[in-house]
Amino acid sequence: MVVLARGQNRLHELYEAVISRDQDLSDVLELIVRTAMDLVGARYGALGVLDDSGERLREFIPMGLSEAETRALAGVGLPAGRGLLGYLISHPEPVRVEDISAHPASVGFPPGHPPMHGMVGAAVSIRGRVYGNLYLCERHDGRPFDSHDEAMIASFAEAAGLAIDDASLMRQTRMDAEQFQRMLLPRLTDLHPFRTAAVYRPATRPRHIGGDWYDAVRLPGGAVAAVIGDVVGHDLQAAAAMAQTRNMLLALLHNNIADGPADVLSALESTVEDLTANPVTTVCLAYFEPVPPVDAHVPRFRLRWSTAGHPPPLLLTPDGGTRYLAAQPDLPLGVDAEVPRREHTHPVPPGSTVIFYTDGVTEHPDHPLDQTMARLAALAGTHADLPLEDLIHELADQHPSDGHDDMALLAVKAPSWTQADGGR
Structure with a gap:
């Protein structure tokens, strides 16, 4: 009874881990092997995952090997599904063997493989189809596996199939949700003479979507508006709120209802409060505005922006110099609409890039x-010579965060050419 109770507890823990931690499928498979090893006190364990034909292994997850044993097997490929592994594939029912070498299906081990004698295994099925097989070898106490071990692993294999199925469904749901969010994000249009590039990445651990977004649009009078924002939350509700907020902001910009970014953010906050139950949102809205040139052939711009609780823009000059355009941020949207919003200005040297990003x-x-902000600035300066699209992806690839949150980056590069040469 004690063994049975322990097994039931571990099955419950496995299921809770899959559901509550929203783990990746690869982590779930490793957790299944480790849990099975613990249930029967096995030194070694493995899970063989079948390919679509159901006749060969496409993945093999071994556990329990020491570093020396792992090195000894270096260069040995994926098991071919022969011997006892193949027997379990063709006979998907629980099996218990005291001496592997004496079994009629045994074909021996590859060079460098540690010696193994006793084994217990069972098929893992999902919705009536065999997904793979679970193998446990060598009890720590040196005794052969018994009928209780066999029954325990057979029951655990059934629960493992449910856990894998749930993890697979969650993975597909995440992929669908991520695709949904990507569909909500804009395809940046040509804003000549400015160049733009952007990238979005979902969180990696745990993998989830969120409310990050970006946009860049042309305004009347030759200005360009750039925005980056982050709706609080890590689910479809945050993504939907992001879409509502983004569309409202675009409508305000296109209808030119306010003079500057601070007024636009104030109007956006009032609209969001009146029409939706959107959560707290951080935003940075910036205008790249033309200013009278000193030299008629060299276009000049200034950045005018307002920040609603968002990280400051990063200015990257053509020589690789970096500077955060730090200013006291106003409250995020959705906190207190009565508090006035402020604007800030800074010149944008020809050929410079302004990088907007989420936290x-x-x-x-x-x-x-x-x-971490110093690290991001250093990365930008190091890669200042890259094409804009390559630069923004380099920053996303080498970001200094831990990947717990989704991220978005938007880069807007001011022109450096003279009007006389046609932009070449």
Whole structure:
């Protein structure tokens, strides 16, 4: 009874881990092997996943090997599904063997494989189809596996199939949700003479979507508006709220209802409060505005922006110099609409790039924010010579955060050419 109770507890823990932690499928498979090993006190364990034909292995997840044993098997490929592995594939029912080498289906082990004698295994099925097989070898106490071990692993294999099925469904749901969010994000239009590039990445651990978004649109009078925002939350509700907020902001910009970014954000906050139950949102809205040139052939621009609780823009000059355009941020949207919003201005030298980003790019629980922001600025300066699209992806690939949150980056590059040469 004690063994049975322990087995039931571990099955419950496995299911809770899959559901509550929203783990990736690869992590679930490893957890299944480790849990099975613990249930029967096995030194070694493995899960063989079948390919679509159901006749061969497409994945093999071994556990329990020491570093020396792993090195000894270096270069040995995926098991071919022969011997006892093949027997379990063709006979998907629980099996218990005291001496592997004496079994009629045994074909021996590859060079470097540690010696193994006793084994217990069972098929893992999902919705009536065999997904793979679970193998346990060598009890720590040196005794052969008994009928209780066999029954335990057979029951566990059934529960493992349910856990894998749930993890697979969650994975597909995440993929569908991520695709949904990507469909909500814009395809940046040609804003000549400015160049733009953007990238969105979902969180990696745990993998989820969120409310990050970006946009860049042309305004009347030759200005360009750039916006980046982050709706609080990590689910479809946050993604839907993001879409509502983004569309409202675009409508306000296109209808030119306010003079500057601070007024637009104030109007956006009032509209959001009146029409939706959207959560707290951070936003940075910036205008790239033409200013009278000193030299008639060289276009000049300034950045005029307002920040609703969002990280500051990063200015990257053509020589690789970087500077955060730090200013006291106003409250995020959805906190207190009565508090006035402020604007800030800064010149944009010809050929310079302004990089907007969400906090998922820089937040790391083990490092102070000023350190991760300095790292992001250093990365931008190091790769300043890259084409804009390559630069923004390099920053996304080497971001200094821990990946716990989704991230978005938007880069807007001001023209550096003279009007006389036609932009070449």
